[in-house]
Every structure is written in structure tokens, then in C-alpha cells.
Amino acid sequence: MGRSDIRVVSVIGAGEMGHGIAEVALLAGYKVFLRDITQEFLEKGVQRINDSLEKFLKKGKITRDEYEKIRRELLYPCTDMRKAVEQADLVIEAVPEILDLKMEIFAQMDKFAPPHALLASNTSSISITQLSKATDRKEKVLGLHFFNPVVIMKLVEVVRGQYSSENTMQKGYDFCLSINKVPVRVEKDVPGFIVNRINAPTHVLRGCILDKGIATPEEIDATMERFGAPMGPCKLLDYVGLDVHYHVLQYYAKNLHPDYEPYRTLEEKIKSGHLGKKTGKGFYDWSHGKPEIDISKATDKVDPNDFLALQVNEATKLVEMGVCSLMDIDTAMVNATNMRIGPIEAAQDIDPVEMTRRLERLAEQFGKEIFLPTGSVREGRYRL
Ligand SMILES: NC(=O)c1ccc[n+]([C@@H]2O[C@H](COP(=O)([O-])OP(=O)(O)OC[C@H]3O[C@@H](n4cnc5c(N)ncnc54)[C@H](O)[C@@H]3O)[C@@H](O)[C@H]2O)c1
Incomplete structure (x- = not known):
């Protein structure tokens, strides 16, 4: 063996x-x-x-x-x-x-x-x-x-x-x-496996924030980097390619839930041929090299704990389906993203009532069913 x-x-x-x-x-x-x-x-x-x-x-x-x-x-x-x-x-x-x-x-x-x-x-x-x-x-x-x-x-x-x-x-x-x-x-062949699946609903929330003009890509990135993300998510998507991101969302829309349909801001970028680093323009202008995120643009218009709550909620869906354990989720996230700690560890001090309310508010505010809290979140079964 x-x-x-x-x-x-x-x-x-x-x-x-x-x-x-x-x-x-x-x-x-x-x-x-x-x-x-x-x-x-x-x-x-x-x-x-x-x-x-x-x-x-x-x-x-x-x-x-x-x-x-x-x-x-x-x-x-x-x-x-x-x-x-x-x-x-x-x-x-x-x-x-x-x-x-x-x-x-x-x-x-x-x-x-x-x-x-x-x-x-x-x-x-x-x-x-x-x-x-x-x-x-x-x-x-x-x-x-x-x-x-x-x-x-x-x-x-x-x-x-x-x-x-x-x-x-x-x-x-x-x-x-x-x-x-x-x-x-x-342990189960589910769309997105673990890491991409845990991040999937965060793309949807970011799309809602951009579409509604609540914050700009730089404000989102500055806020997330100040919170501890190794790289702002919009900048990361420019690296990956906005066309790749678009196809992934279409795939989730078909295989997981229609809430994943690509958001308007992204569709506009695709139509204009702004696909990120490879075309010189995406969420950022890359024509003069790598964009530097100005951390002073961090804003309370974006709450990093909303993104964390969505990751934890998605994690509980995977555990409920028997895909992996909570510990596996943090192991996977830390070793795929360079984050210092995984979402489960980060959420240990968050009260289930607060987590549930946050997810219900997000689901209502943006009209997304996929944000609704799972039974496990309601019962605090994200705590180790
Ligand atoms: N790029 C990423 O970040 C990433 C991350 C994880 C998984 N993946 C997955 O990995 C796979 C490959 O992605 P990639 O980014 O390396 O693509 P790529 O386009 O960089 O490389 C694919 C290679 O396969 C070659 N190829 C095409 N047909 C072939 C054939 N019949 N026999 C042998 N080689 C053939 C192509 O010439 C090309 O060199 C995809 O399934 C992708 O979803 C990609």
C-alpha cells in the first residue's frame, strides 16, 4: 500500500x-x-x-x-x-x-x-x-x-x-x-469540492455589493486585506481571469442553485472584454503593472464577518452531506489560500443566534436563498 x-x-x-x-x-x-x-x-x-x-x-x-x-x-x-x-x-x-x-x-x-x-x-x-x-x-x-x-x-x-x-x-x-x-x-463528488464550494457564496455576496454600488472593488479588497486576507478577492479574480470566474458561476447556477447566476457587474466586464490581468483590465487597470491596494480605503460599508458567516454556513452544508468534517474544512482552506486560520476556527466565538440572524438578514437584504442559515448553524453545530 x-x-x-x-x-x-x-x-x-x-x-x-x-x-x-x-x-x-x-x-x-x-x-x-x-x-x-x-x-x-x-x-x-x-x-x-x-x-x-x-x-x-x-x-x-x-x-x-x-x-x-x-x-x-x-x-x-x-x-x-x-x-x-x-x-x-x-x-x-x-x-x-x-x-x-x-x-x-x-x-x-x-x-x-x-x-x-x-x-x-x-x-x-x-x-x-x-x-x-x-x-x-x-x-x-x-x-x-x-x-x-x-x-x-x-x-x-x-x-x-x-x-x-x-x-x-x-x-x-x-x-x-x-x-x-x-x-x-x-467523500462525495459535489460541485466545487471543498475549497471552491466554501468560497462560492462569498462571490455571490460580493457581486450583490458591487451591483448595488455599496462599495467599489478597491474598498472591498482593502477591507478584506485589513481583515487578514492574503490578497483582496477582486484582485485575485483579476489574476484568475474574469472569464474563468464567469464560467464557474454559470456552472454553479446550473448544478447548485440559480442564485449563482453571474452578477451584472461581471457580465459588463465580460462584454467589454475586460477579463483581468491577461487583458490589462478587469476590476483593476493592470496596464502599468500590478495594482496596489490602498488599505486606507477599507470601509465599514463591507463587513468581513458577513463573508465569514457565508463560509461557515456552506461548511455546515458539506458536513451535513457527509463530504468532510469541520476540521477538514479548515485544513483545506488554510492550505489552499495561505490564510492564517480557517473559517471554522475564526467562527468559534460567534454565538449561533448572532450567526443565524446575520445570515437571515443577508438572505433577505439581497434576496438570496443560498444565504439562509442551515439547521446546523441554527443549532451551533459549527463549534468544535
Ligand atoms: N489553472 C488553475 O488555476 C487550476 C486550478 C485547479 C485545477 N485546474 C484544472 O486543471 C486542468 C488543467 O488546467 P490548466 O489551467 O493547467 O490548463 P492549461 O490550458 O494551462 O493546460 C492544459 C494543457 O493540456 C494540453 N492538452 C490539450 N489536449 C490534450 C490532450 N489530448 N492530451 C494531452 N494534453 C492536452 C494543452 O495543450 C495544454 O498544454 C483543468 O481541468 C482545470 O479546471 C486548474
Whole structure:
């Protein structure tokens, strides 16, 4: 069981996530096959791995021997799918978030990988259960959801599809430990898994605040940074891409609740082609470099405890559904977001009556059913 079972890892897709996943596996000493569709994309991914390894070498985090070994003996880039997976014990798919493409890739992985190999997806939103149906080894399919940038972010959500076996989950979990990550088990294949799901209703509240002109993006960011957020949420969305944010909200609207429909301010940005950092304009102007948030713009028009209450409320929904425990939620949030403490710890001193009233007020003020307090919140079952 565990590390000894997995010796060869294949990563399908050498983009933003795939190159990072390959790199952390290489750093842990695994033999890694990295596959992309063209030589050009592949070389780009390999270059990114080499650049990052050189930085580690310069900082003394790896030795020259380790560096040479990774480059000469451990990394095998290729464009051929069969070659990429035929020796694999674990295959991790990190191709674009397109259902048909992923289904096709899973069918190919199933065809060419040895029968014992586990097949994992790094998808953020596609159902693991659905992907497993493209294979004849549904019990060996799971989600391994890494966070960006992979070499820095510690969390990996280990997601159980409807058919994943306990052995598969345990091996996936042990593999994550072996590459120095912090795995958290997600026992049900729910939209957003843990971290993205906990943050989902906060996007809706922020959208309401922006649409109603209650506060500007900079006022929101300054307030949240003063409260302890490592980066203001609007600035973070500019990094992620407002188009990506838009599609995520559409996905939640379809799969969770219509309250998640993209908000007006966001729609206007998309229509004007202002997609964030990559287009030079989003919530902020990036044409002169990274925007600096002026903390003096922090305002009491925005209450950080409203956002905290929504996170705690969503956390209780996950616990009620048997997705994970309260402790898991804080472990996941801290290791995916660089926050000092998780929402559950932050809410320990908040009285359930106050929390309930706050959520009821938010639901009424903004007309959002998803803000209504759960039974667990009403009964104080967010306290450890
Ligand atoms: N970017 C993030 O912050 C992030 C975070 C967590 C999860 N994810 C998920 O990770 C996955 C990959 O996202 P990304 O941001 O790395 O995308 P990306 O576009 O940066 O990289 C995808 C790579 O896959 C390659 N590819 C396309 N078809 C392929 C095929 N048939 N075989 C092999 N490679 C193929 C592309 O050429 C590209 O290099 C998506 O499912 C995404 O939802 C992304």
C-alpha cells in the first residue's frame, strides 16, 4: 500500500497545472511521463519545470545531483499517449476543462495504462463519477485536485467518485503525502469540492455589493486585506481571469442553485472584454503593472464577518452531506489560500443566534436563498 505501489506517474497535459504536478512528483523522486499534444506545448511545460528546478537549485533546496537526476533520469516528455501511460501506476489528467475532451482522454488512459493503474483527474468542476464512466475501471478513478501554483500550494483534494474504492482513495491520499502535500479526503463528488464550494457564496455576496454600488472593488479588497486576507478577492479574480470566474458561476447556477447566476457587474466586464490581468483590465487597470491596494480605503460599508458567516454556513452544508468534517474544512482552506486560520476556527466565538440572524438578514437584504442559515448553524453545530 502507499508509496511502494506507485513508482511511475504519468501527467496528461503540460500546461499551468500539469507542469506543476509533474514537477512535485519529480521532486519526490518519481519517474514521470509528461504528455501534451504538440512538441511545442510539451517543450513549454518542460521549460517551466526546468526554470523552477533551477530556482530550487540556486536557493539550495535541491542538490546538483538531484537536479541532474530529475532532468536526465526521471522526466520523460512525450506526445504519444500510449507511450505516456503504458508504464504508469498512476495517471493524472490535467487537460482543459472540457467534458468531451476529458471523457475521450479517460477512455484512452483506460485503454493504454496497465490494468492496475489509478486514473485521476485534476478537474475543478467536472464530476469524477461521470469521468469514471468513460473507463472499464470505475473503482480505480478518483479526483486529485491540486491548487495553483502547484509547487507552492500544499492542499490536494482527494475526491471520491461514486465508484472509487477505498483502496483507490487510500493510495491517492498516500501518494499526496509522499509528494509533500496536505491531502484532504472529499467523500462525495459535489460541485466545487471543498475549497471552491466554501468560497462560492462569498462571490455571490460580493457581486450583490458591487451591483448595488455599496462599495467599489478597491474598498472591498482593502477591507478584506485589513481583515487578514492574503490578497483582496477582486484582485485575485483579476489574476484568475474574469472569464474563468464567469464560467464557474454559470456552472454553479446550473448544478447548485440559480442564485449563482453571474452578477451584472461581471457580465459588463465580460462584454467589454475586460477579463483581468491577461487583458490589462478587469476590476483593476493592470496596464502599468500590478495594482496596489490602498488599505486606507477599507470601509465599514463591507463587513468581513458577513463573508465569514457565508463560509461557515456552506461548511455546515458539506458536513451535513457527509463530504468532510469541520476540521477538514479548515485544513483545506488554510492550505489552499495561505490564510492564517480557517473559517471554522475564526467562527468559534460567534454565538449561533448572532450567526443565524446575520445570515437571515443577508438572505433577505439581497434576496438570496443560498444565504439562509442551515439547521446546523441554527443549532451551533459549527463549534468544535
Ligand atoms: N489553472 C488553475 O488555476 C487550476 C486550478 C485547479 C485545477 N485546474 C484544472 O486543471 C486542468 C488543467 O488546467 P490548466 O489551467 O493547467 O490548463 P492549461 O490550458 O494551462 O493546460 C492544459 C494543457 O493540456 C494540453 N492538452 C490539450 N489536449 C490534450 C490532450 N489530448 N492530451 C494531452 N494534453 C492536452 C494543452 O495543450 C495544454 O498544454 C483543468 O481541468 C482545470 O479546471 C486548474
